[in-house]
Amino acid sequence: xxxxxxxxxxxxxxxxxxxxxxxxxxxxxxxxxxxxxxxxxxxxxxxxxxxxxxxxxxxxxxxxxxxxxxxxxxxxxxxxxxxxxxxxxxxxxxxxxxxxxxxxxxxxxxxxxxxxxxxxxxxxxxxxxxxxxxxxxxxxxxxxxxxxxxxxxxxxxxxxxxxxxxxxxxxxxxxxxxxxxxxxxxxxxxxxxxxxxxxxxxxxxxxxxxxxxxxxxxxxxxxxxxxxxxxxxxxxxxxxxxxxxxxxxxxxxxxxxxxxxxxxxxxxxxxxxxxxxxxxxxxxxxxxxxxxxxxxxxxxxxxxxxxxxxxxxxxxxxxxxxxxxxxxxxxxxxxxxxxxxxxxx
Amino acid sequence: xxxxxxxxxxxxxxxxxxxxxxxxxxxxxxxxxxxxxxxxxxxxxxxxxxxxxxxxxxxxxxxxxxxxxxxxxxxxxxxxxxxxxxxxxxxxxxxxxxxxxxxxxxxxxxxxxxxxxxxxxxxxxxxxxxxxxxxxxxxxxxxxxxxxxxxxxxxxxxxxxxxxxxxxxxxxxxxxxxxxxxxxxxxxxxxxxxxxxxxxxxxxxxxxxxxxxxxxxxxxxxxxxxxxxxxxxxxxxxxxxxxxxxxxxxxxxxxxxxxxx
Numbered sequence: 036x037x038x039x040x041x042x043x044x045x046x047x048x049x050x051x052x053x054x055x056x057x058x059x060x061x062x063x064x065x066x067x068x069x070x071x072x073x074x075x076x077x078x079x080x081x082x083x084x085x086x087x088x089x090x091x092x093x094x095x096x097x098x099x100x101x102x103x104x105x106x107x108x109x110x111x112x113x114x115x116x117x118x119x120x121x122x123x124x125x126x127x128x129x130x131x132x133x134x135x136x137x138x139x140x141x142x143x144x145x146x147x148x149x150x151x152x153x154x155x156x157x158x159x160x161x162x163x164x165x166x167x168x169x170x171x172x173x174x175x176x177x178x179x180x181x182x183x184x185x186x187x188x189x190x191x192x193x194x195x196x197x198x199x200x201x202x203x204x205x206x207x208x209x210x211x212x213x214x215x216x217x218x219x220x221x222x223x224x225x226x227x228x229x230x231x232x233x234x235x236x237x238x239x240x241x242x243x244x245x246x247x248x249x250x251x252x253x254x255x256x257x258x259x260x261x262x263x264x265x266x267x268x269x270x271x272x273x274x275x276x277x278x279x280x281x282x283x284x285x286x287x288x289x290x291x292x293x294x295x296x297x298x299x300x301x302x303x304x305x306x307x308x309x310x311x312x313x314x315x316x317x318x319x320x321x322x323x324x325x326x327x328x329x330x331x332x333x334x335x336x337x338x339x340x341x342x343x344x345x346x347x348x349x350x351x352x353x354x355x356x357x358x359x360x361x362x363x364x365x366x367x368x369x370x371x372x373x374x375x376x377x378x379x380x
Numbered sequence: 381x382x383x384x385x386x387x388x389x390x391x392x393x394x395x396x397x398x399x400x401x402x403x404x405x406x407x408x409x410x411x412x413x414x415x416x417x418x419x420x421x422x423x424x425x426x427x428x429x430x431x432x433x434x435x436x437x438x439x440x441x442x443x444x445x446x447x448x449x450x451x452x453x454x455x456x457x458x459x460x461x462x463x464x465x466x467x468x469x470x471x472x473x474x475x476x477x478x479x480x481x482x483x484x485x486x487x488x489x490x491x492x493x494x495x496x497x498x499x500x501x502x503x504x505x506x507x508x509x510x511x512x513x514x515x516x517x518x519x520x521x522x523x524x525x526x527x528x529x530x531x532x533x534x535x536x537x538x539x540x541x542x543x544x545x546x547x548x549x550x551x552x553x554x555x556x557x558x559x560x561x562x563x564x565x566x567x568x569x570x571x572x573x574x575x576x577x578x579x580x581x582x583x584x585x586x587x588x589x590x591x592x593x594x595x596x597x598x599x600x601x602x603x604x605x606x607x608x609x610x611x612x613x614x615x616x617x618x619x620x621x622x623x624x625x626x627x628x629x630x631x632x633x634x635x636x637x638x639x640x641x
Binding site: 243247248249252253255256258259260262263264266267268269326327 | 457458461467469471473474475476477478482483486487488489491494495496
């Protein structure tokens with residue numbers, strides 16, 4: 036983050052830097068909301084297309100309640116992480132450590148010591164470990180002035196190492212007396228497991244936080260123009276710290292979901308989740324440089340990814356091809372967005 | 381100089397160094413309600429540093445600040461804003477990815493409970509723009525990225541006025557603008573003063589200064605060369621004050637001017 040106040044005390048040349056100079060004439064009106072709406076419509080269309088492919092190729096298997104529930108349950112884990120990631124990226128950062136933090140939280144929550152306190156403490160432990168690791172990321176980046184990529188890369192490696200050490204590289208089972216955790220996956224309300232509702236609640240809370248609160252508004256400002264945000268009296272460092280803590284918190288919630296789904300805590304959980312989460316956010320139309328993005332877009336991006344995975348599995352295709360398809364989709368999404376970007380400015 | 385009013389903001393004996401470089405030497409500066417005070421000086425004369433000290437961005441090494449006659453200490457941008465001092469920076473400090481309302485309320489958003497009160501903010505933004513007789517902006521929900529240079533300047537000024545501000549400091553508001561847009565912004569600057577604000581206008585452009593300023597303070601190498609009434613000087617004299625620190629009887633004593641070089 037550049038800090039203009041530290042510049043040597045030399046006046047700027049007249050007219051040299053004034054930002055207004057780039058737009059000598061009023062550009063044709065663009066509405067931010069409208070542009071996002073168009074992007075979302077495109078994502079929904081892509082999603083429907085994939086569903087259509089599913090219905091045609093596997094008519095008996097795809098459009099079943101069981102399959103749709105498993106798609107949502109699969110999406111829930113990375114989905115919660117994606118919400119936090121959306122905030123971090125809109126705020127101008129990146130968090131590579133999400134998968135590792137989730138693994139660490141799942142391991143910490145399933146140690147013999149934690150499990151002896153019961154399921155509520157396990158859940159709290161996962162959330163606290165996640166938020167704590169996120170806080171460390173935030174401190175390194177905002178007050179330690181480290182580049183987000185480096186700081187969270189270090190956390191990725193370190194958190195996974197710590198998870199391995201704590202679990203002795205063994206998969207830790209959630210003990211039967213703590214089966215309330217598993218109930219999140221097995222108890223169904225209106226045909227959907229509870230963890231899908233947790234996912235929905237996190238998405239809703241994230242949407243409100245981003246679009247209807249001061250915190251969300253300032254996240255856009257910090258990502259779009261940190262210097263303007265600072266001059267407007269926003270504590271940019273503190274805000275950055277909170278963004279990474281929020282991301283860590285989401286990883287903690289994701290850890291609860293993965294414990295419920297797999298009945299285990301393991302240092303191998305969430306491997307490469309960071310890439311899926313970042314890809315979902317990018318496909319959803321959030322600028323990697325910050326300042327623009329939506330929660331809805333990220334979730335649509337994630338659902339597209341999850342449905343693709345599901346289609347490949349149902350059709351018995353190679354997972355390698357699945358990776359290739361995902362890569363191609365990321366490239367197409369970014370190319371389409373760049374075209375969309377050029378028209379307004 | 382016969383002053384009818386007490387200054388809203390007065391600085392006396394302000395010194396500021398950045399490391400070994402002394403940027404401001406015993407600067408005295410005063411701004412009056414309803415008047416436009418032009419702050420002029422060459423590049424490096426200390427204009428930007430002076431306003432950043434006023435805005436609370438740079439702490440001063442020594443010197444006193446009086447706001448409406450009371451001694452005050454300005455410890456940060458928020459404290460300056462709380463007093464009623466608003467600065468419109470040269471690079472405008474607007475976030476391109478936000479709309480006009482969002483920019484005007486950035487950092488001081490209105491909320492109802494925990495959620496943003498968009499309706500009330502939009503209404504106030506619209507009222508402020510119309511109070512300043514701004515008619516060039518189509519919608520207050522336009523993204524700032526889509527605005528022209530003059531419109532951006534207008535939004536930045538309106539943002540400063542929104543807060544019941546008493547002192548509005550404008551850093552080179554016309555530097556990047558064309559003739560028509562410069563005209564609009566200067567009209568706006570005049571209206572600001574006419575609505576009772578104390579306005580500080582930093583400019584390199586003598587035309588602008590002579591069109592709207594009531595008083596002129598010239599800085600020369602970190603010292604105040606002169607405080608003058610606009611009506612009492614010519615453009616040539618002001619240019620001499622800027623470039624040489626003195627003009628005839630006005631300005632720094634020759635020895636002082638020499639020493640600072």
